[in-house]
Amino acid sequence: MSPSSRPRPPEPPVRPARIARTGGAPARVLTVAGSDSGGGAGIQADLKTMLALGAHGMSVITAVTAQNSLGVQGAWELPADAVRAQFRSVVDDIGVQAVKTGMLATAGLVETVGALLAEVTVPVVVDPVGVSKHGDALLATDALDAVRTKLLPTATVATPNLDEVAQLTGVRVESEDDLRRAAGAVLALGPRWALIKGGHLAGDAVDLLTDGAEEHWLRAPRYDNRHTHGTGCTLASAVATFLAGGYDVPRAVTAAKSYVTGAIAEGFPLGGGIGPVDHGWL
Template identity: 50%
Template structure:
Protein backbone atom coordinates (compact mmCIF):
# COMPACT_ATOMS: atom_id res chain seq x y z
CA UNK A 1 0.00 0.00 0.00
CA UNK A 2 1.31 3.44 -0.92
CA UNK A 3 1.89 5.48 2.25
CA UNK A 4 -0.34 8.50 2.67
CA UNK A 5 1.26 11.85 1.94
CA UNK A 6 1.51 14.10 4.98
CA UNK A 7 -1.46 16.45 5.22
CA UNK A 8 -0.48 20.07 5.89
CA UNK A 9 -2.13 21.14 9.15
CA UNK A 10 -2.43 24.66 10.51
CA UNK A 11 -3.70 25.67 13.94
CA UNK A 12 -5.72 28.74 14.81
CA UNK A 13 -5.73 29.98 18.40
CA UNK A 14 -8.43 32.64 18.54
CA UNK A 15 -11.94 33.62 19.55
CA UNK A 16 -15.15 32.24 18.11
CA UNK A 17 -17.39 34.51 16.00
CA UNK A 18 -21.01 33.36 16.23
CA UNK A 19 -21.74 35.28 13.02
CA UNK A 20 -19.18 33.17 11.15
CA UNK A 21 -17.31 36.00 9.44
CA UNK A 22 -14.20 36.40 11.58
CA UNK A 23 -12.21 34.60 14.26
CA UNK A 24 -11.99 30.83 14.39
CA UNK A 25 -14.70 30.43 11.76
CA UNK A 26 -12.96 32.66 9.22
CA UNK A 27 -9.62 31.00 9.89
CA UNK A 28 -10.93 27.49 9.32
CA UNK A 29 -12.64 28.59 6.11
CA UNK A 30 -9.41 30.15 4.83
CA UNK A 31 -7.38 27.06 5.73
CA UNK A 32 -9.85 24.81 3.91
CA UNK A 33 -10.10 27.06 0.86
CA UNK A 34 -6.31 26.94 0.51
CA UNK A 35 -5.97 23.17 0.86
CA UNK A 36 -4.86 22.97 4.49
CA UNK A 37 -6.47 20.99 7.31
CA UNK A 38 -7.43 23.28 10.17
CA UNK A 39 -7.29 22.64 13.91
CA UNK A 40 -8.48 25.14 16.49
CA UNK A 41 -8.10 26.35 20.05
CA UNK A 42 -10.93 28.62 21.19
CA UNK A 43 -9.81 31.36 23.57
CA UNK A 44 -13.18 33.10 23.94
CA UNK A 45 -16.80 32.89 22.92
CA UNK A 46 -18.32 36.00 21.39
CA UNK A 47 -21.95 36.76 20.73
CA UNK A 48 -21.78 38.80 17.55
CA UNK A 49 -23.21 39.31 14.11
CA UNK A 50 -22.44 41.65 11.23
CA UNK A 51 -23.57 44.65 13.28
CA UNK A 52 -22.14 44.31 16.78
CA UNK A 53 -20.45 42.27 19.48
CA UNK A 54 -22.93 41.91 22.35
CA UNK A 55 -21.05 39.63 24.76
CA UNK A 56 -17.56 38.19 25.16
CA UNK A 57 -16.93 35.24 27.49
CA UNK A 58 -13.29 34.13 27.86
CA UNK A 59 -12.31 30.48 28.02
CA UNK A 60 -10.52 29.50 31.22
CA UNK A 61 -6.72 29.30 31.12
CA UNK A 62 -7.00 25.59 31.94
CA UNK A 63 -9.26 25.00 28.94
CA UNK A 64 -6.98 26.97 26.61
CA UNK A 65 -3.95 25.01 27.78
CA UNK A 66 -5.80 21.68 27.53
CA UNK A 67 -6.89 22.38 23.96
CA UNK A 68 -3.34 23.24 22.90
CA UNK A 69 -1.95 20.13 24.60
CA UNK A 70 -4.58 17.89 22.99
CA UNK A 71 -3.92 19.24 19.50
CA UNK A 72 -0.14 18.95 19.68
CA UNK A 73 -0.34 15.52 21.29
CA UNK A 74 -1.90 14.05 18.16
CA UNK A 75 -1.60 16.36 15.15
CA UNK A 76 1.49 17.35 13.17
CA UNK A 77 0.96 21.11 13.28
CA UNK A 78 3.08 22.87 10.66
CA UNK A 79 2.13 26.49 11.44
CA UNK A 80 -0.08 28.42 13.84
CA UNK A 81 -2.03 31.64 13.70
CA UNK A 82 -2.76 33.56 16.90
CA UNK A 83 -5.76 35.87 16.86
CA UNK A 84 -8.05 37.20 19.58
CA UNK A 85 -6.63 36.20 22.96
CA UNK A 86 -8.71 38.45 25.17
CA UNK A 87 -6.41 39.30 28.06
CA UNK A 88 -3.04 39.02 29.76
CA UNK A 89 -3.76 35.69 31.46
CA UNK A 90 -4.76 34.06 28.17
CA UNK A 91 -1.69 35.50 26.45
CA UNK A 92 0.62 34.06 29.11
CA UNK A 93 -1.21 30.72 28.97
CA UNK A 94 -0.80 30.46 25.20
CA UNK A 95 2.88 31.47 25.37
CA UNK A 96 3.60 28.85 28.04
CA UNK A 97 1.67 26.13 26.21
CA UNK A 98 3.60 26.77 22.99
CA UNK A 99 6.97 26.39 24.71
CA UNK A 100 8.97 23.67 23.01
CA UNK A 101 6.95 23.72 19.80
CA UNK A 102 9.21 25.06 17.06
CA UNK A 103 6.92 26.15 14.24
CA UNK A 104 6.04 29.33 12.34
CA UNK A 105 3.73 31.63 14.30
CA UNK A 106 1.61 34.32 12.65
CA UNK A 107 0.47 36.81 15.29
CA UNK A 108 -2.58 38.90 14.39
CA UNK A 109 -2.89 41.35 17.31
CA UNK A 110 -6.69 41.48 17.40
CA UNK A 111 -7.60 44.50 19.51
CA UNK A 112 -10.76 46.08 18.10
CA UNK A 113 -13.66 44.52 16.17
CA UNK A 114 -14.93 46.00 12.90
CA UNK A 115 -17.90 47.31 14.90
CA UNK A 116 -15.54 49.32 17.12
CA UNK A 117 -15.85 47.04 20.16
CA UNK A 118 -12.50 46.60 21.97
CA UNK A 119 -11.43 42.94 22.12
CA UNK A 120 -8.11 43.29 23.96
CA UNK A 121 -7.92 45.39 27.12
CA UNK A 122 -5.28 48.12 27.00
CA UNK A 123 -3.64 46.64 30.10
CA UNK A 124 -2.93 43.40 28.20
CA UNK A 125 -0.66 45.12 25.67
CA UNK A 126 2.44 44.64 27.83
CA UNK A 127 1.78 40.90 28.03
CA UNK A 128 1.42 40.72 24.24
CA UNK A 129 4.67 42.64 23.72
CA UNK A 130 6.54 40.57 26.29
CA UNK A 131 5.30 37.02 25.81
CA UNK A 132 4.21 36.64 22.18
CA UNK A 133 5.60 39.38 19.98
CA UNK A 134 9.20 38.07 20.30
CA UNK A 135 7.95 34.57 19.38
CA UNK A 136 6.19 35.72 16.20
CA UNK A 137 7.53 34.69 12.83
CA UNK A 138 5.23 37.37 11.44
CA UNK A 139 3.21 40.12 13.11
CA UNK A 140 0.22 41.38 11.06
CA UNK A 141 -1.08 44.64 12.59
CA UNK A 142 -3.37 47.13 10.91
CA UNK A 143 -2.36 50.76 11.34
CA UNK A 144 -4.29 51.42 14.59
CA UNK A 145 -2.96 48.16 16.09
CA UNK A 146 0.63 48.98 15.18
CA UNK A 147 0.23 52.41 16.78
CA UNK A 148 -1.30 50.83 19.91
CA UNK A 149 1.63 48.45 20.27
CA UNK A 150 4.12 51.29 19.88
CA UNK A 151 2.23 53.86 21.95
CA UNK A 152 2.08 56.35 19.10
CA UNK A 153 -0.30 57.70 16.44
CA UNK A 154 -1.37 55.62 13.43
CA UNK A 155 0.82 55.95 10.36
CA UNK A 156 -0.44 58.29 7.64
CA UNK A 157 2.21 57.65 4.99
CA UNK A 158 4.20 54.75 3.62
CA UNK A 159 7.36 56.13 5.17
CA UNK A 160 5.73 56.14 8.60
CA UNK A 161 4.34 52.66 8.01
CA UNK A 162 7.86 51.46 7.25
CA UNK A 163 9.28 53.18 10.33
CA UNK A 164 6.66 51.63 12.58
CA UNK A 165 7.16 48.21 11.01
CA UNK A 166 10.89 48.40 11.68
CA UNK A 167 10.20 49.52 15.26
CA UNK A 168 8.00 46.45 15.78
CA UNK A 169 10.77 44.25 14.39
CA UNK A 170 13.08 45.88 16.94
CA UNK A 171 10.66 44.71 19.66
CA UNK A 172 11.36 41.13 18.60
CA UNK A 173 9.01 40.16 15.77
CA UNK A 174 10.73 38.17 13.06
CA UNK A 175 8.89 40.16 10.37
CA UNK A 176 5.98 42.60 10.26
CA UNK A 177 3.23 42.98 7.70
CA UNK A 178 1.91 46.54 8.03
CA UNK A 179 -1.63 46.42 6.64
CA UNK A 180 -2.83 49.61 4.96
CA UNK A 181 -6.55 48.92 4.90
CA UNK A 182 -7.24 51.83 7.28
CA UNK A 183 -5.31 54.31 5.14
CA UNK A 184 -6.80 56.62 2.52
CA UNK A 185 -6.51 56.63 -1.27
CA UNK A 186 -7.57 54.49 -4.19
CA UNK A 187 -4.71 52.03 -3.70
CA UNK A 188 -4.32 49.88 -0.61
CA UNK A 189 -0.66 49.32 0.29
CA UNK A 190 0.69 46.64 2.63
CA UNK A 191 4.37 46.53 3.58
CA UNK A 192 6.16 43.30 4.50
CA UNK A 193 9.18 44.32 6.55
CA UNK A 194 11.96 41.95 7.55
CA UNK A 195 15.39 42.54 9.00
CA UNK A 196 16.91 42.80 5.53
CA UNK A 197 14.23 43.91 3.08
CA UNK A 198 10.82 45.41 2.45
CA UNK A 199 8.19 44.06 0.05
CA UNK A 200 5.43 46.40 -1.14
CA UNK A 201 2.05 44.79 -1.89
CA UNK A 202 -0.63 46.86 -3.60
CA UNK A 203 -4.25 46.41 -4.64
CA UNK A 204 -7.04 48.74 -5.78
CA UNK A 205 -9.14 49.78 -2.80
CA UNK A 206 -12.41 47.90 -3.25
CA UNK A 207 -15.69 49.67 -2.53
CA UNK A 208 -17.66 47.27 -0.38
CA UNK A 209 -18.88 47.27 3.21
CA UNK A 210 -18.46 43.50 3.37
CA UNK A 211 -15.00 43.42 4.92
CA UNK A 212 -15.73 41.65 8.22
CA UNK A 213 -12.89 39.26 9.04
CA UNK A 214 -10.33 40.54 6.54
CA UNK A 215 -7.51 40.59 9.08
CA UNK A 216 -8.32 37.13 10.42
CA UNK A 217 -8.59 35.75 6.91
CA UNK A 218 -5.28 37.23 5.76
CA UNK A 219 -3.28 35.97 8.75
CA UNK A 220 -4.88 32.52 8.46
CA UNK A 221 -4.11 32.39 4.74
CA UNK A 222 -0.47 33.23 5.48
CA UNK A 223 -0.33 30.47 8.09
CA UNK A 224 -1.79 28.08 5.51
CA UNK A 225 1.03 28.92 3.12
CA UNK A 226 3.64 28.41 5.83
CA UNK A 227 2.05 25.09 6.76
CA UNK A 228 2.54 23.98 3.15
CA UNK A 229 6.21 24.91 3.37
CA UNK A 230 6.19 28.17 1.44
CA UNK A 231 8.84 30.76 2.35
CA UNK A 232 7.41 33.80 4.13
CA UNK A 233 7.37 36.24 1.18
CA UNK A 234 5.60 33.65 -1.00
CA UNK A 235 3.09 32.82 1.75
CA UNK A 236 2.32 36.52 2.21
CA UNK A 237 1.91 37.33 -1.50
CA UNK A 238 -0.28 34.27 -2.10
CA UNK A 239 -2.45 35.15 0.92
CA UNK A 240 -2.69 38.79 -0.20
CA UNK A 241 -3.94 37.75 -3.63
CA UNK A 242 -6.42 35.28 -2.10
CA UNK A 243 -7.85 37.94 0.21
CA UNK A 244 -8.24 40.48 -2.59
CA UNK A 245 -10.27 37.98 -4.59
CA UNK A 246 -12.33 37.13 -1.50
CA UNK A 247 -13.12 40.83 -0.99
CA UNK A 248 -13.95 41.29 -4.67
CA UNK A 249 -16.48 38.45 -4.42
CA UNK A 250 -17.92 39.54 -1.06
CA UNK A 251 -20.94 41.29 -2.54
CA UNK A 252 -22.10 38.04 -4.15
CA UNK A 253 -22.94 36.88 -0.61
CA UNK A 254 -26.06 38.05 1.16
CA UNK A 255 -25.10 37.66 4.82
CA UNK A 256 -26.44 40.02 7.50
CA UNK A 257 -27.34 43.69 7.41
CA UNK A 258 -24.08 45.20 8.66
CA UNK A 259 -20.46 44.62 7.70
CA UNK A 260 -20.76 41.26 5.96
CA UNK A 261 -17.97 38.69 5.53
CA UNK A 262 -15.58 38.26 2.65
CA UNK A 263 -16.18 35.27 0.38
CA UNK A 264 -13.72 32.64 1.56
CA UNK A 265 -14.90 30.06 -0.98
CA UNK A 266 -15.03 32.32 -4.04
CA UNK A 267 -12.93 29.78 -5.94
CA UNK A 268 -15.30 26.93 -5.14
CA UNK A 269 -18.87 28.24 -5.03
CA UNK A 270 -20.69 29.02 -8.21
CA UNK A 271 -23.35 31.74 -8.07
CA UNK A 272 -26.13 31.71 -10.63
Protein backbone atom coordinates (compact mmCIF):
# COMPACT_ATOMS: atom_id res chain seq x y z
CA MET A 1 0.00 0.00 0.00
CA SER A 2 1.43 3.38 -0.98
CA PRO A 3 1.64 6.14 1.68
CA SER A 4 -1.01 8.18 -0.13
CA SER A 5 -3.52 5.30 -0.09
CA ARG A 6 -3.19 4.47 3.61
CA PRO A 7 -6.16 5.51 5.76
CA ARG A 8 -5.47 8.69 7.67
CA PRO A 9 -5.71 8.62 11.45
CA PRO A 10 -8.57 10.69 12.90
CA GLU A 11 -7.88 14.36 13.47
CA PRO A 12 -7.27 15.32 17.12
CA PRO A 13 -10.51 16.29 18.89
CA VAL A 14 -11.33 19.96 19.36
CA ARG A 15 -10.77 21.13 22.93
CA PRO A 16 -13.89 22.85 24.27
CA ALA A 17 -13.48 25.87 26.52
CA ARG A 18 -14.19 25.50 30.23
CA ILE A 19 -17.22 27.44 31.37
CA ALA A 20 -16.58 30.88 32.84
CA ARG A 21 -17.14 31.73 36.49
CA THR A 22 -19.69 34.37 37.38
CA GLY A 23 -19.40 36.36 40.58
CA GLY A 24 -16.26 34.50 41.61
CA ALA A 25 -17.94 31.10 42.07
CA PRO A 26 -18.16 28.17 39.64
CA ALA A 27 -21.47 27.06 38.20
CA ARG A 28 -23.32 24.53 40.37
CA VAL A 29 -24.39 21.27 38.75
CA LEU A 30 -26.21 18.42 40.49
CA THR A 31 -26.05 14.79 39.43
CA VAL A 32 -28.74 12.35 40.54
CA ALA A 33 -27.35 8.92 39.75
CA GLY A 34 -25.79 5.68 40.97
CA SER A 35 -22.28 5.16 42.28
CA ASP A 36 -19.73 3.20 40.22
CA SER A 37 -17.14 1.72 42.59
CA GLY A 38 -14.70 1.39 39.68
CA GLY A 39 -14.80 5.15 39.09
CA GLY A 40 -15.46 5.05 35.35
CA ALA A 41 -19.17 5.86 35.16
CA GLY A 42 -22.04 7.04 37.33
CA ILE A 43 -21.60 9.66 40.05
CA GLN A 44 -17.83 9.41 39.82
CA ALA A 45 -17.72 10.11 36.08
CA ASP A 46 -20.24 12.94 36.48
CA LEU A 47 -18.24 14.76 39.15
CA LYS A 48 -14.97 14.34 37.24
CA THR A 49 -16.60 15.79 34.12
CA MET A 50 -18.04 18.76 35.99
CA LEU A 51 -14.70 19.57 37.58
CA ALA A 52 -12.82 19.22 34.29
CA LEU A 53 -15.18 21.68 32.61
CA GLY A 54 -15.09 24.27 35.39
CA ALA A 55 -18.20 23.54 37.46
CA HIS A 56 -18.83 22.66 41.10
CA GLY A 57 -20.42 19.21 41.07
CA MET A 58 -22.84 17.97 43.72
CA SER A 59 -24.54 14.61 44.05
CA VAL A 60 -27.68 12.74 45.00
CA ILE A 61 -26.77 9.05 45.15
CA THR A 62 -29.66 6.79 44.11
CA ALA A 63 -27.92 3.42 44.18
CA VAL A 64 -24.61 1.80 45.04
CA THR A 65 -23.04 -0.68 42.64
CA ALA A 66 -20.18 -3.12 42.97
CA GLN A 67 -18.67 -2.50 39.56
CA ASN A 68 -15.33 -2.79 37.79
CA SER A 69 -13.93 -3.06 34.27
CA LEU A 70 -15.55 -6.50 33.84
CA GLY A 71 -19.13 -5.58 34.72
CA VAL A 72 -21.59 -4.99 37.55
CA GLN A 73 -21.37 -7.57 40.33
CA GLY A 74 -24.15 -6.11 42.49
CA ALA A 75 -26.48 -3.12 42.88
CA TRP A 76 -28.44 -1.77 45.85
CA GLU A 77 -30.86 1.16 45.51
CA LEU A 78 -31.27 3.73 48.29
CA PRO A 79 -34.65 4.43 49.92
CA ALA A 80 -36.74 7.15 48.31
CA ASP A 81 -36.58 9.17 51.53
CA ALA A 82 -32.76 9.20 51.37
CA VAL A 83 -32.82 10.37 47.76
CA ARG A 84 -35.38 13.06 48.54
CA ALA A 85 -33.39 14.29 51.55
CA GLN A 86 -30.16 14.56 49.57
CA PHE A 87 -31.88 16.53 46.84
CA ARG A 88 -33.60 18.95 49.23
CA SER A 89 -30.40 19.41 51.24
CA VAL A 90 -28.48 20.59 48.19
CA VAL A 91 -31.17 22.50 46.31
CA ASP A 92 -32.63 24.35 49.30
CA ASP A 93 -29.29 25.62 50.61
CA ILE A 94 -26.67 25.70 47.87
CA GLY A 95 -28.92 25.89 44.83
CA VAL A 96 -28.29 24.45 41.39
CA GLN A 97 -27.97 25.79 37.85
CA ALA A 98 -28.49 22.47 36.07
CA VAL A 99 -29.38 18.88 36.99
CA LYS A 100 -28.35 15.63 35.35
CA THR A 101 -29.96 12.26 36.03
CA GLY A 102 -28.49 8.81 35.47
CA MET A 103 -29.17 5.42 37.05
CA LEU A 104 -32.47 5.49 38.98
CA ALA A 105 -32.94 1.72 39.27
CA THR A 106 -36.62 1.37 40.29
CA ALA A 107 -40.04 2.76 39.47
CA GLY A 108 -40.29 4.26 42.94
CA LEU A 109 -37.04 6.17 42.56
CA VAL A 110 -37.97 7.35 39.06
CA GLU A 111 -41.25 8.71 40.40
CA THR A 112 -39.52 10.35 43.37
CA VAL A 113 -36.91 12.05 41.19
CA GLY A 114 -39.48 13.06 38.58
CA ALA A 115 -41.56 14.81 41.24
CA LEU A 116 -38.49 16.65 42.56
CA LEU A 117 -37.42 17.76 39.09
CA ALA A 118 -40.91 19.04 38.31
CA GLU A 119 -40.31 21.68 40.99
CA VAL A 120 -37.04 23.11 39.61
CA THR A 121 -36.72 25.77 36.93
CA VAL A 122 -33.16 25.03 35.79
CA PRO A 123 -32.15 22.90 32.78
CA VAL A 124 -32.48 19.15 33.32
CA VAL A 125 -30.52 16.54 31.34
CA VAL A 126 -32.01 13.04 31.53
CA ASP A 127 -29.77 10.12 30.64
CA PRO A 128 -32.33 7.27 30.77
CA VAL A 129 -29.84 4.62 31.86
CA GLY A 130 -31.13 1.12 31.19
CA VAL A 131 -28.09 -1.13 30.92
CA SER A 132 -24.37 -0.83 31.65
CA LYS A 133 -21.60 -0.90 29.05
CA HIS A 134 -21.30 -4.64 29.77
CA GLY A 135 -25.01 -5.34 29.29
CA ASP A 136 -25.96 -5.45 32.98
CA ALA A 137 -29.49 -4.22 33.74
CA LEU A 138 -29.52 -0.96 35.74
CA LEU A 139 -33.24 -0.22 35.52
CA ALA A 140 -36.12 -2.49 36.53
CA THR A 141 -38.42 -3.43 33.65
CA ASP A 142 -41.43 -2.15 35.55
CA ALA A 143 -39.79 1.29 35.81
CA LEU A 144 -39.93 2.00 32.07
CA ASP A 145 -43.42 3.45 32.18
CA ALA A 146 -42.40 5.80 34.99
CA VAL A 147 -39.42 6.97 32.90
CA ARG A 148 -41.79 7.68 30.02
CA THR A 149 -44.46 9.48 32.03
CA LYS A 150 -42.71 10.99 35.08
CA LEU A 151 -39.07 11.59 34.12
CA LEU A 152 -38.77 12.41 30.43
CA PRO A 153 -41.41 15.20 30.57
CA THR A 154 -39.10 17.08 32.98
CA ALA A 155 -36.11 16.98 30.60
CA THR A 156 -34.64 19.91 28.78
CA VAL A 157 -32.51 17.34 26.93
CA ALA A 158 -32.90 13.55 26.90
CA THR A 159 -29.80 11.59 25.85
CA PRO A 160 -30.75 7.96 25.10
CA ASN A 161 -28.49 5.56 23.28
CA LEU A 162 -29.96 3.22 20.70
CA ASP A 163 -30.70 0.40 23.16
CA GLU A 164 -32.51 2.86 25.43
CA VAL A 165 -34.51 4.24 22.49
CA ALA A 166 -35.66 0.71 21.73
CA GLN A 167 -36.53 0.06 25.40
CA LEU A 168 -38.56 3.24 25.73
CA THR A 169 -40.21 3.56 22.33
CA GLY A 170 -39.88 0.27 20.47
CA VAL A 171 -38.05 2.04 17.63
CA ARG A 172 -34.98 0.10 16.50
CA VAL A 173 -32.25 2.09 14.76
CA GLU A 174 -30.28 0.20 12.14
CA SER A 175 -28.82 3.14 10.21
CA GLU A 176 -28.50 6.92 10.28
CA ASP A 177 -31.77 7.15 8.37
CA ASP A 178 -33.59 5.80 11.44
CA LEU A 179 -32.27 8.45 13.84
CA ARG A 180 -34.90 11.02 12.90
CA ARG A 181 -37.71 8.52 13.52
CA ALA A 182 -36.15 7.60 16.88
CA ALA A 183 -35.90 11.26 17.87
CA GLY A 184 -39.57 11.82 17.04
CA ALA A 185 -40.59 8.89 19.21
CA VAL A 186 -38.53 10.19 22.15
CA LEU A 187 -39.82 13.74 21.77
CA ALA A 188 -43.37 12.40 21.90
CA LEU A 189 -42.62 11.40 25.52
CA GLY A 190 -42.14 15.02 26.55
CA PRO A 191 -38.52 16.26 26.59
CA ARG A 192 -37.87 19.64 24.91
CA TRP A 193 -34.86 18.26 23.01
CA ALA A 194 -33.77 14.72 22.13
CA LEU A 195 -30.12 13.81 21.60
CA ILE A 196 -30.12 10.38 19.97
CA LYS A 197 -26.66 8.86 20.34
CA GLY A 198 -25.69 6.81 17.31
CA GLY A 199 -22.37 5.57 18.65
CA HIS A 200 -23.42 1.93 18.22
CA LEU A 201 -23.80 2.34 14.46
CA ALA A 202 -20.97 1.56 12.04
CA GLY A 203 -18.79 4.36 10.72
CA ASP A 204 -18.34 7.77 12.30
CA ALA A 205 -19.90 8.44 15.69
CA VAL A 206 -22.98 10.40 14.63
CA ASP A 207 -25.63 11.83 16.95
CA LEU A 208 -28.84 13.70 16.15
CA LEU A 209 -30.01 16.61 18.32
CA THR A 210 -33.49 17.95 17.59
CA ASP A 211 -36.45 19.68 19.18
CA GLY A 212 -38.71 18.61 16.33
CA ALA A 213 -38.23 21.87 14.46
CA GLU A 214 -34.48 22.26 14.05
CA GLU A 215 -31.89 19.52 13.63
CA HIS A 216 -28.19 19.35 14.46
CA TRP A 217 -26.18 16.40 13.17
CA LEU A 218 -23.03 15.90 15.23
CA ARG A 219 -20.22 13.80 13.80
CA ALA A 220 -16.93 12.69 15.26
CA PRO A 221 -14.32 10.20 14.10
CA ARG A 222 -14.43 6.72 15.57
CA TYR A 223 -11.21 6.08 17.49
CA ASP A 224 -9.67 2.63 17.63
CA ASN A 225 -10.03 2.40 21.40
CA ARG A 226 -12.14 -0.12 23.31
CA HIS A 227 -11.83 1.76 26.60
CA THR A 228 -15.12 3.64 26.53
CA HIS A 229 -16.67 2.93 29.93
CA GLY A 230 -18.67 5.94 31.10
CA THR A 231 -19.26 7.67 27.76
CA GLY A 232 -23.01 8.17 28.28
CA CYS A 233 -22.64 9.53 31.80
CA THR A 234 -19.81 11.78 30.69
CA LEU A 235 -21.69 13.23 27.72
CA ALA A 236 -24.87 13.96 29.71
CA SER A 237 -22.87 15.55 32.53
CA ALA A 238 -20.96 17.69 30.06
CA VAL A 239 -24.22 18.88 28.48
CA ALA A 240 -25.57 19.80 31.93
CA THR A 241 -22.35 21.63 32.81
CA PHE A 242 -22.39 23.74 29.66
CA LEU A 243 -26.09 24.52 30.18
CA ALA A 244 -25.25 25.66 33.73
CA GLY A 245 -22.60 27.89 32.18
CA GLY A 246 -25.22 29.72 30.11
CA TYR A 247 -24.89 27.90 26.77
CA ASP A 248 -28.05 27.27 24.75
CA VAL A 249 -28.88 23.63 24.01
CA PRO A 250 -27.25 23.25 20.56
CA ARG A 251 -24.05 24.97 21.70
CA ALA A 252 -23.96 22.96 24.96
CA VAL A 253 -24.39 19.65 23.15
CA THR A 254 -21.79 20.53 20.51
CA ALA A 255 -19.24 21.43 23.20
CA ALA A 256 -20.09 18.29 25.19
CA LYS A 257 -19.62 16.13 22.09
CA SER A 258 -16.14 17.62 21.59
CA TYR A 259 -15.27 16.94 25.22
CA VAL A 260 -16.42 13.31 25.22
CA THR A 261 -14.74 12.66 21.86
CA GLY A 262 -11.42 13.68 23.37
CA ALA A 263 -12.10 11.63 26.48
CA ILE A 264 -12.75 8.56 24.31
CA ALA A 265 -9.60 9.16 22.28
CA GLU A 266 -7.59 9.20 25.52
CA GLY A 267 -9.41 6.27 27.19
CA PHE A 268 -7.02 3.94 28.99
CA PRO A 269 -6.83 0.29 30.11
CA LEU A 270 -7.80 -0.39 33.71
CA GLY A 271 -8.35 -3.86 35.13
CA GLY A 272 -9.04 -6.83 32.91
CA GLY A 273 -11.96 -5.51 30.87
CA ILE A 274 -13.19 -2.22 29.38
CA GLY A 275 -11.31 0.76 30.76
CA PRO A 276 -12.73 4.26 31.27
CA VAL A 277 -12.60 7.38 29.16
CA ASP A 278 -10.13 10.01 30.35
CA HIS A 279 -12.12 12.78 32.03
CA GLY A 280 -8.99 14.88 32.57
CA TRP A 281 -7.78 14.89 28.97
CA LEU A 282 -8.16 18.67 28.68
